[in-house]
Amino acid sequence: MSTSATYPRRDFLAAGGILTGFLAAGGPLSLLAPSRAWALELGSLSSAEGARLLSVARTIAPHDSLEDAAYAIVVKAIDAAAADEQVRATLKAGLAQLGEDFATRAEPARVEALQAVEHSEFFSFVRTKTLGTLYASPIAYGHFGYEGEAFSKGGYLTRGFDELNWLPDVPLEDSGPKAGSGGR
Amino acid sequence: MTQIAQDDTNAVVIIGSGAGGGTLAHELTRRGIKVVLLEAGARQSYATFTQNPGEAFVQLTWLDPRTTSGSWTVPQDYPGLPSWTAKTLGGTTVHWTGATPRIQPWEVRARSTYGEIAGTSLIDWPIEYSELERYYELAERRLLVTRRHGNPGLPASSHFKIMYHGARRIGYHRVHTGHLAVNTQPADERGMCIQQGFCVQGCKTGAKWSTLYTEIPRAEATGNLDLRLRCHALRIEHGADGRASAVIYRDAEGNEQRQKARLLCVACNSIETARLLLLSESSRFPHGLANSSDQVGRNYCRHTAGFIWGVFDKPVKFWRGTTLAGIVEDETKNDPKRGFVGGYHLELAALDLPSLPLAGFPSTLWGRDLGFLMDHYDRMAGMLINGEDMPRATNRITLSTSVKDSAGIPVAHIHVDEHDNDAAMRAHAQRQGRAIYEAVGALRTATSRQTPAAHNMCTARMSKDPRDGVVDAHGRAHDVPNLYVSDGSALTTPGSANPTLTIVALALRQAEHIAREMSSRNL
Numbered sequence: 022m023s024t025s026a027t028y029p030r031r032d033f034l035a036a037g038g039i040l041t042g043f044l045a046a047g048g049p050l051s052l053l054a055p056s057r058a059w060a061l062e063l064g065s066l067s068s069a070e071g072a073r074l075l076s077v078a079r080t081i082a083p084h085d086s087l088e089d090a091a092y093a094i095v096v097k098a099i100d101a102a103a104a105d106e107q108v109r110a111t112l113k114a115g116l117a118q119l120g121e122d123f124a125t126r127a128e129p130a131r132v133e134a135l136q137a138v139e140h141s142e143f144f145s146f147v148r149t150k151t152l153g154t155l156y157a158s159p160i161a162y163g164h165f166g167y168e169g170e171a172f173s174k175g176g177y178l179t180r181g182f183d184e185l186n187w188l189p190d191v192p193l194e195d196s197g198p199k200a201g202s203g204g205r
Numbered sequence: 206m207t208q209i210a211q212d213d214t215n216a217v218v219i220i221g222s223g224a225g226g227g228t229l230a231h232e233l234t235r236r237g238i239k240v241v242l243l244e245a246g247a248r249q250s251y252a253t254f255t256q257n258p259g260e261a262f263v264q265l266t267w268l269d270p271r272t273t274s275g276s277w278t279v280p281q282d283y284p285g286l287p288s289w290t291a292k293t294l295g296g297t298t299v300h301w302t303g304a305t306p307r308i309q310p311w312e313v314r315a316r317s318t319y320g321e322i323a324g325t326s327l328i329d330w331p332i333e334y335s336e337l338e339r340y341y342e343l344a345e346r347r348l349l350v351t352r353r354h355g356n357p358g359l360p361a362s363s364h365f366k367i368m369y370h371g372a373r374r375i376g377y378h379r380v381h382t383g384h385l386a387v388n389t390q391p392a393d394e395r396g397m398c399i400q401q402g403f404c405v406q407g408c409k410t411g412a413k414w415s416t417l418y419t420e421i422p423r424a425e426a427t428g429n430l431d432l433r434l435r436c437h438a439l440r441i442e443h444g445a446d447g448r449a450s451a452v453i454y455r456d457a458e459g460n461e462q463r464q465k466a467r468l469l470c471v472a473c474n475s476i477e478t479a480r481l482l483l484l485s486e487s488s489r490f491p492h493g494l495a496n497s498s499d500q501v502g503r504n505y506c507r508h509t510a511g512f513i514w515g516v517f518d519k520p521v522k523f524w525r526g527t528t529l530a531g532i533v534e535d536e537t538k539n540d541p542k543r544g545f546v547g548g549y550h551l552e553l554a555a556l557d558l559p560s561l562p563l564a565g566f567p568s569t570l571w572g573r574d575l576g577f578l579m580d581h582y583d584r585m586a587g588m589l590i591n592g593e594d595m596p597r598a599t600n601r602i603t604l605s606t607s608v609k610d611s612a613g614i615p616v617a618h619i620h621v622d623e624h625d626n627d628a629a630m631r632a633h634a635q636r637q638g639r640a641i642y643e644a645v646g647a648l649r650t651a652t653s654r655q656t657p658a659a660h661n662m663c664t665a666r667m668s669k670d671p672r673d674g675v676v677d678a679h680g681r682a683h684d685v686p687n688l689y690v691s692d693g694s695a696l697t698t699p700g701s702a703n704p705t706l707t708i709v710a711l712a713l714r715q716a717e718h719i720a721r722e723m724s725s726r727n728l
Contacts, residue, residue, distance in 0.1 A: 083573055157258075165583065167524065170257070172256060176401040191361035191365065191370075196369075198357055
């Protein structure tokens, strides 16, 4: 690792922390992954900021059994956006304001701390990024049971689009025949 | 590919290739008329449609910036996306859900029926409903609309079962899988619906009607169409005689071009149609082309909209299946005893997992309430309100005074203050939607606020009196005899129906009129 002549050495070391975590034991991912440990390099955020941001994302969109790794993807997306100077400034200021112990506090305290800044640009940005990223990964698809693209599998016409059985069928006069069922 | 010379003063130029422009292009070219069709977007296909929602959004959506103002909640809940329409060949018919209800008979007499409502700019349509009916029938046969003219309806999905039984249990009678321009069997050289659930990302079987793979290829096959993709219209010019003479546009390489025209049809969807007319101001038309009435951009309507969600304790998997194959029609009546004029539909609506949290909920939702809803994603049902919103003179499209696009041209500015009637209608619809879900055992229900405008209407509306609108009963500009509006901007009032069928019906009628006028040399 060499330092560029244009970067003051101190700034170069201050940027770019690392976020680390473990896949849940026995979970589907841990069975596939070569190792349960994961690490995410950050470009703009420090390790402490990354960890705090992960905790903010978990407080905004809490899913107790959803892998930390899914939230790390959110942190990564926000870290990438923080390559922009203004975004970085807002983000770092917002995280600093939450305090160094944010991630260790119990949920009610974390919620209260975020409620206090709910109308800030920092919160709005983090909420939008969290909600826009968290549910888009393969980890999230698997966790929430979303099946993703359907065309290559022939859609759901023969794969359960109407399998719900805790309500009666709908009369044909208010719906229509299934293709191949012979009706017209 | 047919090429029409840029100085061909005999050319008909259509700007925009959606439900209006695409249909009109086919109808004129098949009658032997040479048409230049300008489309700002690129050409996609069954092969290029993607079922990755994030990618599809970027591929199809009109993402050029707009600015906003007013008391409406949309800018707060959906920053940067006041309106969700398409920029692609085929326009919003690539993205739509295929819903094709008809406007109701009294809705074309909105002012006469509802009376004077303070703070609105209601007027009656300048055409009789019986006239519109003739063209609805033509449009429904053309689009193979389900549950019309002997066409069977779509089958009931798991998702629809919930809407159906909930609605019936609270006393609704007119509940079915909808009038949709979606094939239940292969027809019209298009495939059939295989219940994929990615309607709004572009239908990969062509089951859902779109001008992209019907009207436009057929127009091309006539040999009379000069289709110019990635061409963005900048202004319309007129001669000293006050007739439209040419359109200036930015081509795919970024160069400015001028195409002369015998007549021009503007079909850019309501925000860009208004913007184009406003940008085309001149000393003769200081407030914008065809705008002596000052009505261009005004009376902007979006339908009273919003999502209602129900969460259950058993699987629903609402993403499986035709997105909008379910509708409740009982509230499309006019019954002021409910606390508002005008009516609304409740329409089946699902959202993919990545899109749901930002698209489906208000921006104030986070924490355990959000977590609970998303944890129940596979046990969720949804519907979208689609109601008649009130036209207001101050709800309007203007040119932004602060933001310009990459070509240095002012972007569209959208100002909306919601009318009390809209709020009352939405509140009623939310109560009814929640009641539907509770009637079949919902654990919890949730709602969004007003959603980004999927339906954009009335910004260059038809009127009998030239002071009340922009175009006449044929969509012809009151001020400019060879300028037409061919998209949803021409609707006089929004009614409670998704607008595409009405746009196609009006385009079919306009095509007949234009062909007649051209052959008798009036145009």
